[in-house]
Amino acid sequence: MRGGSITAVKEYDVIVIGGGPAGENAADLAGRTGLKVALVEAELVGGECSYWACMPSKALLRPGEVVDAAGRTPGVVGAAIDAEAALARRDALASHWDDHGQVEWLDSVGVDLIRGRGRLEGVKTVEVEHPDGTRSTYRASVAVVVATGTRALVPPIEGIEQAWDTRHVTTARRVPRRLLVVGGGVAGVEMAQAWRTLGAEQVTVVELQDRLLPGEEPFAGEELAAQFARDGIEVLVSARVTRLARTDDEGAFRVEVESSGNRREIEADEVAVAVGRRPNTDDIGLETVGLEPGGFLDVDDRLRVTGVEGGWLYAVGDVNGRALLTHSGKYQARIAGAYIAGLEETRAWADQTANPRVVFTHPQVAAVGLTEAAARDQGLEVRTVTYDTGQVAGSATLGEGYRGTAKLVVDSARQVVVGATFVSPVAGEMLHAATIAVVAEVPLGKLWHAIPAFPTVSEVWLRLLEAYRDEYGHTFV
Numbered sequence: 001m002r003g004g005s006i007t008a009v010k011e012y013d014v015i016v017i018g019g020g021p022a023g024e025n026a027a028d029l030a031g032r033t034g035l036k037v038a039l040v041e042a043e044l045v046g047g048e049c050s051y052w053a054c055m056p057s058k059a060l061l062r063p064g065e066v067v068d069a070a071g072r073t074p075g076v077v078g079a080a081i082d083a084e085a086a087l088a089r090r091d092a093l094a095s096h097w098d099d100h101g102q103v104e105w106l107d108s109v110g111v112d113l114i115r116g117r118g119r120l121e122g123v124k125t126v127e128v129e130h131p132d133g134t135r136s137t138y139r140a141s142v143a144v145v146v147a148t149g150t151r152a153l154v155p156p157i158e159g160i161e162q163a164w165d166t167r168h169v170t171t172a173r174r175v176p177r178r179l180l181v182v183g184g185g186v187a188g189v190e191m192a193q194a195w196r197t198l199g200a201e202q203v204t205v206v207e208l209q210d211r212l213l214p215g216e217e218p219f220a221g222e223e224l225a226a227q228f229a230r231d232g233i234e235v236l237v238s239a240r241v242t243r244l245a246r247t248d249d250e251g252a253f254r255v256e257v258e259s260s261g262n263r264r265e266i267e268a269d270e271v272a273v274a275v276g277r278r279p280n281t282d283d284i285g286l287e288t289v290g291l292e293p294g295g296f297l298d299v300d301d302r303l304r305v306t307g308v309e310g311g312w313l314y315a316v317g318d319v320n321g322r323a324l325l326t327h328s329g330k331y332q333a334r335i336a337g338a339y340i341a342g343l344e345e346t347r348a349w350a351d352q353t354a355n356p357r358v359v360f361t362h363p364q365v366a367a368v369g370l371t372e373a374a375a376r377d378q379g380l381e382v383r384t385v386t387y388d389t390g391q392v393a394g395s396a397t398l399g400e401g402y403r404g405t406a407k408l409v410v411d412s413a414r415q416v417v418v419g420a421t422f423v424s425p426v427a428g429e430m431l432h433a434a435t436i437a438v439v440a441e442v443p444l445g446k447l448w449h450a451i452p453a454f455p456t457v458s459e460v461w462l463r464l465l466e467a468y469r470d471e472y473g474h475t476f477v
Contacts, residue, residue, distance in 0.1 A: 009137045012038045014340060015126050016145040017118035017284065020047020022317030022329030023147030024102070027111045029337025030143070037111045038138060040118035040128055045102040048149055049326040051094050056170040057190055058360055059090040064197025065362045069425065072399030083175050083198045094171070120144065120285030124312055127285070143312050143340045146297060146305070147333070148284055150277035150318040155182070159244040162253070163271040169195075172270075178202040180255050180268035182241050184212040186359050187274035189224060193361050196233050204234045204266055206241055206257055208275075213365060217372065217421045219386075219405045220365045224423070227363060244271055279319050289313065296321030301347035303336035314340070323351040353418075354438040358428035363404050366427035369419035369438040372409050383412045385468045389424035392463060393455035398425050406460045410468070416441045422460070430458050444468065448476035 014030045016023045019041030031037040044051050063081045070079035095101060106113050116130040124140045152165040163182070164172070169191045179200050181192045184207030196203040205212070205228070212221035212228075212235065225235050239259035246253055255266045279296045286293045289308050297315035298306045299322070305313040314336045317329030328351040335348040359365040375382045389395055390403040402425055409419035420434035437447060444465065452459040468474055 009139055012036050012112070012138060012140050013142045014038070014145065015040065015118075015138055015140045015143075016147055017120075017126060018047070018147035018149060018280075018317070018319070019043075019045040019102075019106075019113070020147060020149050020317060020329070021049055021326050022149070022333045023047070023145065024106070025330045025333035026145045026147060026314070026316050026337045026340075027106070028109050029334055029343075030145075030340045031110055032337075033341040033343065035142065035341055038114050039106060039111050040114045040116060040126065040138075042115075042117040044097065044099040045106060045113065046095070046099050050099075050102070051097050052167040052170055053187075054326055056090045056094045057187070057194065059093040060086065060170065060194035060198065061190060061360050061362075062089075064193060065360075067197065068362045069399055072401055074400065081198060086198055087173070090170075114138070119283065120288050122288050123310070140312070143314055145314040145316060145336060145340075146281075146284065146319055147315070147317045147329075148280040148319050150279050150324065152273065153276040153278045154273065155275050157182075157241055157244065159246075160273060162246055163244065163273045166191075166272075166274050169272040169274070175199040176268075176270040178252070178268045178270075180204045180206065180241075180253070180266055180271045181274060182206050182271065183274040183276070184209070184221070184235070184237065185215070185274060185276070186213070186357075188272075189213065189228075189359060189361055191272060191274065192233055193228070193231065196231055202234075202268070203232075204236065204268070206236045206239050208238070208240050210238050212237070213359065215371075216359075216365060216367055217407055219407070220359075220367070220421060220423055223363065223404060224359075224361060224365060227361070241271075277318065277324055279321065281319060301349060302339050303332050303348060322348075323355045325355065325357060328355055350439055354435055356431050356435045358431060360428065363402070363423050363425055364427040365421070365423050366431040366434075367419070367421040368431055368435045369417070370409055371419055371421070372407075375409050375411070375418055380418065381412045382418070383410045383468070383472055384408065385410070385464055385471060387460055387463045387467055389422065389427075389457065389460050392457060392459045394457035394459055395424065397455050398457070406464055408464050408468070410444065414441070415444045415474075417444070417447070424457055424460075426457055430460075433458065433461065444474070445476050 013035040014037045016027045016039045027037045027039045063086045067079045070076040116128040118128050121127040126138045128136050175198050181188045192205045243256040253268045297320045299320045303314045304311050316332040318324045338344050356368040386407045389406050395402040404424035407421045411418045417437045
């Protein structure tokens with residue numbers, strides 16, 4: 001039995017376990033019609049994205065993006081990075097790891113904050129262990145929402161416990177001289193480039209798959225790897241770390257890497273691990289409602305957890321495994337919160353069919369919907385078209401030497417875009433147009449009449465449609 005005294009049972013209409021972006025939005029939406037809502041959070045209100053992921057990582061990446069742009073722009077001389085100032089800016093964007101602003105917002109929308117670790121204790125019942133060791137029991141009359149998110153996945157590598165996880169790598173107090181990153185996915189490539197541009201002398205990325213960003217179109221990882229080569233970042237693909245160990249408590253790591261049957265040893269001052277995420281469901285009381293702890297929570301399209309009678313238990317955000325991105329979790333929370341409050345019958349689907357994602361490296365990689373391979377795996381008859389983003393006038397106005405690829409994946413039966421990928425400067429800012437096209441299933445004939453402003457990088461949309469016309473003999477009407 002857990003220690004600490006138990007206070008009397010307190011009643012709410014809705015209890016949300018987890019105060020990250022998904023939990024906050026679910027609490028807000030559920031409470032807008034007068035429901036009494038409580039949000040339980042054990043760490044900082046605002047969650048992983050605000051303090052250890054999205055915000056600090058983008059602050060670390062921005063100086064390198066600006067210097068790269070300056071270096072490509074004739075007439076700009078002397079752009080340089082002050083690493084200490086960049087880290088200070090990172091701290092500011094992470095609110096100095098102080099959540100008072102988020103707490104004030106919760107109070108302004110009428111949501112009660114309960115500090116502590118929440119755990120299910122049966123139907124519509126949540127027990128909270130508070131920071132002082134006392135425990136309280138709360139009951140919900142309408143719903144409980146699980147929004148406990150994920151944490152870094154730790155691979156079974158000897159010595160891995162000495163390495164940085166994704167929290168450490170975004171909050172480090174100094175620039176490591178030599179950094180080895182395990183994992184070439186989004187977090188891995190972002191932090192590799194960030195710390196290289198902030199002053200790391202040696203950066204190595206080790207990726208198990210055969211390319212960087214293995215979940216995206218192949219050209220995205222290839223073009224990013226080419227930029228990494230120009231940046232002086234070593235990329236090892238089809239490779240794995242088998243062992244790491246420090247020479248002493250404060251010494252360098254010796255990292256053993258295996259690739260194509262060959263082994264080599266790399267020295268690094270820090271090792272960062274970014275190989276994936278695992279759900280925070282190990283100890284939240286799932287067994288008390290008949291569920292197995294430790295895995296992602298399966299949900300229906302109203303975000304209700306399957307296998308729980310009565311439809312009172314919801315799961316939003318990373319914890320359900322549908323789309324491990326902050327904006328997708330917030331979308332799910334809006335759907336679940338509104339449904340709990342009885343506002344609408346909307347079902348969640350865009351997070352699976354039109355999920356936007358951006359890698360904030362330079363160049364940026366932005367994508368939405370299906371890759372070509374994923375579309376074919378779903379049995380769609382697809383046509384694809386690509387265009388060099390550097391060939392549109394808007395890219396030339398941004399500087400010299402910009403290159404990248406834009407690609408559309410088209411369902412040829414319906415003549416609608418089901419996926420799009422852009423590698424270019426400001427690609428993330430162009431993505432929402434593609435997201436709207438995929439979500440709304442806008443026919444190509446209608447997109448032909450969407451006039452891009454000149455000279456912008458988004459003119460690549462017109463070039464893609466022209467290429468589609470020429471390649472497939474399509475007549476736009």
